Amino acid sequence: MPQRHLLYLDANAMRCHRWQHGKVTEEARFATTDEGITGFARYVQQHTGGLFTLLVDQVEESFQLDSLPYVRGPDREAMLTRKRTQAFFGSSLSGALSLGRESGGRRDERFLFVALTRQAALDPWLQALRVANAPLTGVFSPALLIDRLVKRLAADTPRCLLVSFAPGGMRQTFIDNGRLRFSRLAQSLHDVGSAKPAHCAAEILKTHSYLTGQRMIPRDTRLPVHLLVDSATFGRLRGGLADSDTLHYLHTPLQQLAHKIGLNSEVRGGDALPALLHWMARNPGTLQLAPPAERRYYRLWQTRQTLLGGALAVFAGAVLFAAKLALGSYQLNQETLKLQATSAAQNAQLNRLMSALPALPVPLNVLQPAMDTLDTLRRQTASPRPWLSHLSAALDAHPALTLRDLRWQVLDDPAAQTPPGSVMGHARLSLPETIAGDRRAMLDSAQDFLAELSRPPGHSVRLTRQPVELAPDRAFRSASQNAAPSEGADFEVSFGLRGGAP
Template sequence: MEQAFPGDAAGIAAFESYLGRHTRSAFRLLVNLAEESHRIDDIPPLRGRERQALIERRLSHYFPGTALTNVISLGRRPAGRRDEIMLFSACTRPDEFEPWLTAMRGRQTRLAGIHSTALLTRRLAETLLPPDGPVLLLTFGRSDLRQSVYRDGQFQFSRLTLLSDQAPRTAAALCTTEAGKIRQYLVGQEMLDWQAPLQVTILVPADQVEAFRTHCRDSEELRLNLADLPTAARNAGLDGTLAGTFTGTLADADSTPLFLHLLATKRQRPQFAPRRERRFFRLSRIRCGLRLGQAALAAGVIGFSLSQASAIHDLRRHAELRQRQLQTARQDHAALIESLPPLPIGADALRALIDRHEALANRAPSPGDLYLPLSHVLDRLPQIAPQRIDWLLSDTLEPGTDPLPANATPSFAIVRVEARLPPSLATDHRARTQLLEALKTLVSRDARLGIRILPLPVDPDSGGTLRSDAASAGIPAATALPLTFEISRRLQ
C-alpha cells in the first residue's frame, strides 16, 4: 500500500495534497460499502435513445437521490418477447463520497471510475462457482465479510457484514450464520427450494483452510466449499509473490489486493461515477488521442520525407551514371570522327547542307498527293476506265500545258487522265452528263483539288441542238467514248 488516508478533515487534506503531486495520473476508486443496492428487472427489447431513456427512468425510480448508479445487461429471456434482463445497482449514500470527490474536483483529478467489490466478485465467480443453481460466495475484507449471491452464473445481490473478531472459530461461525440467513431469504423469494441445500464457497488463506474446515461443517441446509485464496489469486493472474501473501492468520485474508488486480486487468469494469465526475479523465483521453494522432502524423511525414529523400538520392545517382555514360559516348564519338578520313567540307557545313536537303525534299511535290484521291474517285466511278495517267508540274492551268524544266519553280501539280467510257454512254446524253457531274462532285470534296474535263463530250452551245459527240466525231455507237480530264493542286 502506498499511503492511507483517514476519513477526517486531516485525512482529506492529506489526500488532496497527494492528488496535487500526481496530477498526470488517472485514479479509480474501489469501494467496499454496505450502502449498496441491487435490483434485477426486465425491460422491453428497445434500442438507441429509447432504451437509454427507459434505463435512466428506472434508475431514478429505484435509487432516488443518488447519481452513483450503474446498469449491467444480463442477457435476454429465452421465451416470449425476449425482454432484456438488467441489473440495476447504486451506492445509496453518495454523501460518504462527497468529501473525496470534492478534493478530486478541486485538483482536476482524472477520475476513471468508481468501482464496487460486490460487482468485481463476478470475475471470481467465473472460475470458482458452479454455473447452475444459486450459489453464495463469501469473501473477507479487512474487517468485514461480503456475501454475494449468484444464480445460474449471474450476479443477483450482495450484502456486507462487519467482522468483530478475526479468530477462525468466530469467523467460521459468522460464515455459517450469514449463509443460513441468505438461504432463508432465497427460500422466501422462491429462488431456492426449501428442501435443497445452498452451495456456499468461502475464500480463506491457505493456512486457515483446515481451521475453517473444523468449524464449518456441511448440514442439510448448507454445502460448504473452502477455496484456497492464493490459488484463486493465481488463477486470476496475480503474481505468484503477491498471491503468496494470502497465507497465515485470518488477518491476511483481505481480498482487496485481489480485487485491485481484477480492477486493473479486466476491461469490462462496471463503475458508478457519473459523467460529470469523469470529465477530466475524458479530456485526458482526448488529449492523449490527439497526441497519438500528432505522433502518427509526424511519423507519416517523416516516413514520406525519408522515402522522398531516398528517391532523390536514387535519381541523383542515376543522373550521375547517365552523365558518365554521356561523356563516355561523346569521347567514343569524337574518337570515331577523328579516325574517319578528312572531308572536303566541314562537319557543320555538311550538317547544314543535309538539313537544307531534307527541307527541300519535304517540300517537294509527290505524285501520291494526287494519285490517292484519283484512286478513290475511280473506285467510286467504275464506268471510267483509265488508259493513261500522266503526272506533271506546271506554272499554269491552261489547256495543253507542257511539263516544266527541272530548274523551274512550279505552281501546280497536275495529273492528266486519258480514259474510256462505256459504249452505251455514247448515245445516252443524260447518263453521260450525270457521270461527269458525279466525277466533278467527288473531286471537289477536297477543297485543295480542282478538275477540268478536256474535251467536253457534249456540245457547249446551248442554242443548238444537243448532239452526240460520238456521232459528231464519227465514232461508231458501239465504240467506247474517249474522256480526258485533269486534276490539279496548288503547291504551297
C-alpha cells in the same frame, strides 16, 4: 500511458494504490476523518496527471431485481434512469446490470439494480477529486467485480455463495445462473488472519437464511460455498465450517485465480483486495455507478487523448509521405547518375571509334557545305519526261487540241502535301476553230481533256482557265443562234505526276 491510481474506500480508511505492469502497490492510507480527507486532497493534487478509479466496499448497498420491457436506444436509457430514481431516491451512485431476457411471456429483460445508498459517506472524497479536476474513470462495487470475475473460477458455479475477505470485511456474494444476485458485507470480519471460524460460520448461516427467506434458493437445497482464500487460511477456517444438508464448503485458491487474471503482485494470506483492484483496472467494461457529472474530467481526458492520437496519426502519415518523396528523389538521383555514367561511357567509346578512323582528306567544315551542294544537285536532276509523256498521251487522244504554252517544276518541299520528286506543270491549249462559236462544245472538249489527264499517274488535275467566259449576267448560247465568235478559244490546265524522276 497515464499513471493509474486505484482507490479503495471502506468504513475505516481510504487506501490509495498504484497499478503498473500488473502490480498493485499501496502508496498511502487515509482515515475516514477530517484530517484524512485533507491528506487525501493533497495526495490527489500531487497526482493530477493520472487516472483515478474508486472501489467502494461498504455495508450500505442495495440490490433489487426487476423485469422491464425490452427496448433499445434512448428509450432504454430513459427507462432505466427513471427506474433507478424510483428505487434509490436520493442516491446518484446507482446502475442497472442486465441479466438477460426471460424465456417466456413477453420475454422481458431482467435487471439487477445496484446502488451505494450512503451518499454522505462518499461526498467528501468525491469532492476532493472534483476540486483537483482529477479524471475519475468510475465508481465500482466489489459485488460487480465478482459478477465478471466468477467466470474465471475453476469450479462450476451456476449457483453458489462466494466468500472473500478484504480490509472492509468478509463479503458473501450469491451467484445465480452464473450472474450476481445478491451481496452482503460483514464488517466485523475485516481481518482474515484473526477471523474466528465460528464467527464466519454464523455470518454464512445468516446469509443462507436470508436467501431462503427471500426465496432466492429453494428450501432443502444444498448450497455450495466457495471460500476465496489461500490454502493456509482455508485449513484454519475449515475446522469450524461443518458441512450440512444445506451448506457445502469448498476451497477456491486465491493464488490460482490471481494467476489467471494476470496479477503480478504477491497474494498474502486470504486478502482478495489486490486481485479485485487488478481486475477493476483490467476490465473497463464492468458496470460502474458514478453519474456522468462525476466522470466529466475523464471524458475531457479521453477527448484530449483522441485528438492527440489523431494528430499523431496525421504526423505519422506526413512523415511516411515525406519519406516516400525522399526515397523517390533518391532513386531518381541514382537513375540520373547511372544515365550520366552511361552517356559518358558511350561518348568515350564514340571518341575512341572516331579516333580510330582514317583522317579525312579535307577538313569537316569544308566537306559539309560540299555535301549540302551535292544534295541540292541531286534534287535538281528530276526529269519532266514522264510528265510530258502523260501530257502527250492526252493530246494524242484529242488531236484537235493545239499546245500553245508549257511550264513545269519539281516539288521538293517537305511541308507540301505531295511527296518529294513530284512534278507539277501548267499547259495552255487552244481549241479547234470549227467550234469557236459553240461555247457548249468548247466546255465539253475542255472537260474531256481534263478527264484524260486525270488518269493515273496524273493527279491534282484542275482547269485554271475556262475556254469561254461564264458570267452570270450573260446568256449561254449555242452556235445555231449565230452568235459572234468568241475571242480567246484557249484554256489552261494544271496537273501533277507522282515520281517525276526518270
